[in-house]
Amino acid sequence: MGGTPLPDGIKLIDENGKRLDGRRPDELRPLKIEAGVLKRANGSAYLEWGPNKVMAAVYGPRECHPRHMQDPTKALVQCHYNMASFSVDDRKRPGPDRRSQEISKITSEALTHVVFTEFFPKTSIDVYIEVLQASAGTRCAGLTAASVALADAGIPMRDLVASCAAGKIDDTVVLDLGKEEDNFGQADIPVGYIPRNDEIVLLQMDGDLTADQFKTGLNMAIEACKKIYEVQRDALKRKYTLPAGRNGEGAEVN
Amino acid sequence: MGGTPLPDGIKLIDENGKRLDGRRPDELRPLKIEAGVLKRANGSAYLEWGPNKVMAAVYGPRECHPRHMQDPTKALVQCHYNMASFSVDDRKRPGPDRRSQEISKITSEALTHVVFTEFFPKTSIDVYIEVLQASAGTRCAGLTAASVALADAGIPMRDLVASCAAGKIDDTVVLDLGKEEDNFGQADIPVGYIPRNDEIVLLQMDGDLTADQFKTGLNMAIEACKKIYEVQRDALKRKYTLPAGRNGEGAEVN
């Protein structure tokens, strides 16, 4: 949220209330999820959300290394979020930077809430999120994909976590910011949500919002998470009822 | 001891034998020590010595990690000297550099000599020295503070180590160099000393000294250490007889 002024003459919302890519304020970008796409991982999911392309892989429960990190009472859910060097316009140096470490931390915490970690003491459940193409909203895309990958791995879970951001552009609260909206917008609110119990497990915000705008944005994100949750479930149903194929159609929204 | 020539017309010792800050050749900068200032650490000491501000904290004896460093016959005294990035004029990059690693090593060795390490086999006694504001003489300040912090932690010690440097400016041997004297002076001799047994446990020197000048400087530093030793003892007495407070007066010299 640099609050950088937009290039002259460009508005993020036009006179018809439409956004740069033609969406309504409360409209998601197209979302497609495919479960169980990798052979080596115990569970996996591939997600395309607008221009975002994200792969999530799950390994475990398996012995936790190094030993001193083992928890004798439960499994450790460790998420590793990574952006491929070519996923953004300016090549990113390989390896974890501070941003990706923060995202890994909050994603691990969100996923820990839904996994029955007490079933697997001393183990580690490792979640790898690889962003192959990035276009705003990758942490929500990663968390959404990771939930499906955990389920695909057969790990007992309380529920799936769905994730989506709301934001503010041109003083209007909107859903699921695109790349230009992220660069030139006024605020971003990524939310991770569990529909069944009305629980928020991931929440960040940056920018400038009144308390009312925040409330509106939070609700908008929550409603979107409910839709995303259905796409996640569809992806899993499709995997476990249809013969899955590399080129098979994933579950979709919009 | 770059031996860099002084800016024109400036002398480190004036015609009255006084130094830039008005001190006599054998005069210490003001020194104040407060023991037991931190809650988490097992022992601590805060020291102001001229413009130097140094915090020392001690943790342990505690299990030594990693295991392969454990000594089955005694405790390992490990000192970690660090300068805060804002403690010097040009911001220092965070993390240990070569200078701080050398100081950590010689400080660890000096402190090892006074701790009854054989009482605590397999353990580690960790000493953290944080320089918050630096103005020449921080290794002596750190060692002096660390001794008090070890005592405050209740760790059995043969004695306290007191530390002070002598040096040479304008061809004169003087005590406790200040920042300009360190930058433009001719030699520096940091000494760590145990008054009770007349033992030198830390000693370095750089610059240019005749053997006689060195002898003079060494004796001058030793005499100063005896005064500093009293300040250390006062700080500990004050802590253990008066109710200590964050704003309480520390022990002082000068």
Added chain:
Amino acid sequence: MGGTPLPDGIKLIDENGKRLDGRRPDELRPLKIEAGVLKRANGSAYLEWGPNKVMAAVYGPRECHPRHMQDPTKALVQCHYNMASFSVDDRKRPGPDRRSQEISKITSEALTHVVFTEFFPKTSIDVYIEVLQASAGTRCAGLTAASVALADAGIPMRDLVASCAAGKIDDTVVLDLGKEEDNFGQADIPVGYIPRNDEIVLLQMDGDLTADQFKTGLNMAIEACKKIYEVQRDALKRKYTLPAGRNGEGAEVN
């Protein structure tokens, strides 16, 4: 093999078929090996090959650290190839770079083949190769020296590995490229070879070669390895029959 064009008027092979340093196409640079030159190492060898100066030291078999790398059925042969910062014209930053890590890997694999690793389960046999002066062909020089050092350490081996490169310059296949030939040549084929069993244990190639040229080069390198093998054996015999001295003459070729 940059294939960089040579400075005007210079040819790598002259009208008499001689190379820049006067060698024939199939002629090695002078090679001298001395075994058992270090006191601390369990085995060692010092080699001068043209301008190359290479020291190899062997430690082990000894307990393998870290433990999780131990193989319960055999010893791990771990080679560490390093170029001294001053071994090349432009100072090399100390520490392993990607090139040296690759060479360490393929050298470890080549040596593993000749050591009776099954005699020493759970141990590590560490081979350190230090290039003090480099002038093309250091990986072959290192592997050749390391074999002798392993034998000097008394480690049971199937045989020695001899190593030499062939290459292509001025469209001619030649042996043992020199520095300019390496910089301005067309191809390089480092080979590690065991004469007794006619086995290739190290092989790389880069540049541009027809299949026939490759075959010619491979054979040329193999024939050279047979000569080098004799120099290796002589160095070991000399060590174990004559009183070895620091200034004693090593085994030689040419």
Added chain:
Amino acid sequence: MAKSVMADLKRDHITKLLSKGMRIDGRKFDEPRPLTVEKDFVQSAEGSARVHLGDTYVVVGVKLMVGQPFADTPNKGVLTTNAELKPLASEAFESGPPDQRSIEVARVIDRGIREGKAVDMEKLCIEPEKEVWIMFVDVHAIDYDGNLFDAGNIAAMAALKSAVVPAKRANKGEDYPLPVSHVPISVTAVKIGEHILVDPTYDEEIVADARLTVTTNEKGDLCAMQKGGSGSFRPEEVLRVVELSRKIGADIRSKI
């Protein structure tokens, strides 16, 4: 295992008190600890502050150096925030490069300063595209008894308010006070069971299910937020923490 048993006992004790409406140190649920702020604590820094929030003790130093702007903000200074959570301050901290915890603390404090537009970054431009002031905010934990997010934020804001741009030293004209436009303040609450407590101590932090930090400005608008911990918040709980943060933040702001 011993560790975990201790944590369980501690949790039981704290929870039992909470169910009676009490905190272990006697505070009310919405009551932060006593705060003392000492500006200009470090002379070698361009701005600095020493802050005690209860027994949590933090020193922040601000350094300003001449450097290059980012290509996409050619007429703005650069902000870099770093948090040092070193074993000096707690057995819970480890040596080495910044871990996820210290990165999170630094980034949340950074986000507050940045998104709250604390400093007028355009006034840190010396020559567009060429030279700007690089502002380093270094947060050092000295004694850790919980809630470094707020102690660090407070100390950072106090240090910024005390800072002077050292233009003269760098031959860039006369010194001038760092242009602080806004004072974003973060307030952190934790959830233990069904209870929500502000400004947690270390013991409260380690037994907490979840944590929420909300940073607000003078107008009561929100500029940054961060949820942590493996527990969850219900939407109405989030809104309650937002309200608490606006109220308590205003109070803290008046003390800097």
Added chain:
Amino acid sequence: MAKSVMADLKRDHITKLLSKGMRIDGRKFDEPRPLTVEKDFVQSAEGSARVHLGDTYVVVGVKLMVGQPFADTPNKGVLTTNAELKPLASEAFESGPPDQRSIEVARVIDRGIREGKAVDMEKLCIEPEKEVWIMFVDVHAIDYDGNLFDAGNIAAMAALKSAVVPAKRANKGEDYPLPVSHVPISVTAVKIGEHILVDPTYDEEIVADARLTVTTNEKGDLCAMQKGGSGSFRPEEVLRVVELSRKIGADIRSKI
């Protein structure tokens, strides 16, 4: 120990089949796995490809940035090849900086591109001695079932063939296709006992004695070679792998 017992059993099984002329997945000894190549998979890259070689799945992205040439090649672009063998793709991979295995994969792929003169590097010069294009080839393993050398080489070549030099974005004139002059293709074979098999799966790789990768160009000439593993090859075996590589390489080249 368990690990080693499993490896022994696997080896026995594979060897027994091989002695009957069979591979575990039914392929012939000189038959590579099915190959699918999808170019332009990643829009944020200047060139990219997704490749499946059997169950081995690799994504390569090519990025081009303006930078300085090396002093000894003042009129040539710069090639940098990196391989990410991360635990996403296999339990056999570890987190952290590149290990020897990923360095070897990257360097062998790099050597093929470089020595095979895949790209006309002089056409990546903007101004001699001052500015050239730096070409980053990043090979990401997504699912690892053996033979990353060939899967990575194929994906890299496909990505290069699809790449466009983003001159306009960098104010260096009009965009133009990356000048790909040659298509060096690597073929990897392993030796298990006395048998030589091309394009090994993971199971074949781990029981193999030795590995040999040979990279050839359109003319059938050799541009790179790499032996790996602690076993050995006899000279005639090397020559056989060279021949296999020339034949199979031509076939693969036609599919990119």
Added chain:
Amino acid sequence: MAKSVMADLKRDHITKLLSKGMRIDGRKFDEPRPLTVEKDFVQSAEGSARVHLGDTYVVVGVKLMVGQPFADTPNKGVLTTNAELKPLASEAFESGPPDQRSIEVARVIDRGIREGKAVDMEKLCIEPEKEVWIMFVDVHAIDYDGNLFDAGNIAAMAALKSAVVPAKRANKGEDYPLPVSHVPISVTAVKIGEHILVDPTYDEEIVADARLTVTTNEKGDLCAMQKGGSGSFRPEEVLRVVELSRKIGADIRSKI
């Protein structure tokens, strides 16, 4: 534990001999080991030396590269000293980045060269504030039998004395010998019980209580000093080591 038992036995043996006025290798207490110095050992370096001090074997190379001066010494070259204490030379050394031991060795050697004004750094200025020679002194331990401080110092001084500034290669005029003005020599002694021995072997080093290195110049003045080890020296012992160092240093200086 075994390690510690061995050390105890070794200590007993060495101490018993010392009490009879004998060292394990038959030397007198104030007698350094035989020294051989071979200059110009490495042609790729601008200066180099191979030194054997007893069984301790060290190679030093000096490299000179054009670079920028430090802001506070705009008309002086830059000295960088590095020590490589790698497992090649001893089981006591470990792989990886420089540890405290190698940093100490490098810094003590550096301090001798720097404070002893060995090289006239102003003659390494090419253009004030712009270009100077950066001088890298790299000390490689090859075989470690104690006292790397002195072996490294001797090899460094010999390498500096043999060095030529490669001005021609860098297009900075004609080559000229490195301007070596002084030859600071360090002498190291250890204290075992009440005994003080110069030039300790490895076995003497590991059983020693404390170590003292004193570096002196031709005039017998002191330029650097470093105490190490967890034991102590009495002031008169320090002065005795100073005298020993002046005497022995002069002797060593004549051999370089």
